[in-house]
Amino acid sequence: MSGLDLPREPEHLLLGSIRLVNGLAALLAPAMSARRLGVDPEANPAPIYPLRMFGVRTVVLGAELLFGDDATRRRSARVGILIHASDTTAAALGGVRRQLPPRVAILLVGVSSLNTTLAVLGSRPPRRKRFLLSLPRRAAHVAWNVKRALT
Numbered sequence: 001m002s003g004l005d006l007p008r009e010p011e012h013l014l015l016g017s018i019r020l021v022n023g024l025a026a027l028l029a030p031a032m033s034a035r036r037l038g039v040d041p042e043a044n045p046a047p048i049y050p051l052r053m054f055g056v057r058t059v060v061l062g063a064e065l066l067f068g069d070d071a072t073r074r075r076s077a078r079v080g081i082l083i084h085a086s087d088t089t090a091a092a093l094g095g096v097r098r099q100l101p102p103r104v105a106i107l108l109v110g111v112s113s114l115n116t117t118l119a120v121l122g123s124r125p126p127r128r129k130r131f132l133l134s135l136p137r138r139a140a141h142v143a144w145n146v147k148r149a150l151t
Contacts, residue, residue, distance in 0.1 A: 019059070020066065024059060027052055070126065073122065077118075081120055
């Protein structure tokens with residue numbers, strides 16, 4: 001597989017895209033990301049630096065899912081389970097403790113829960129479906145070899 005091929009698994013494609021979009025937004029437009037979290041970056045610029053750190057991490061993880069080989073994608077998904085589960089917990093605690101506006105907390109818990117689910121699905125071993133779909137081709141190859149051996 002070349003470096004420009006997109007993953008075949010929908011969970012890798014979807015989670016990689018979500019990570020890339022959110023990471024680039026936090027990295028390149030942290031003030032906009034802060035506003036989406038309910039923070040006025042002009043009045044409180046403190047979130048800008050951690051958002052950029054989050055952005056770099058998230059872009060790298062998204063690129064691994066979109067452009068890495070199968071082993072890299074699965075490793076990134078396994079690491080993502082812990083990352084996204086902790087993001088989900090942090091968002092839920094932020095909402096319960098009223099550190100986040102309720103609408104923002106609900107949105108963050110939802111997105112992080114979706115990301116956790118996609119990471120769990122993406123960390124599974126490759127599907128047997130590919131092997132089963134390749135059986136007719138393998139059978140034809142065996143039949144060709146048998147025919148060649150007999151003639």
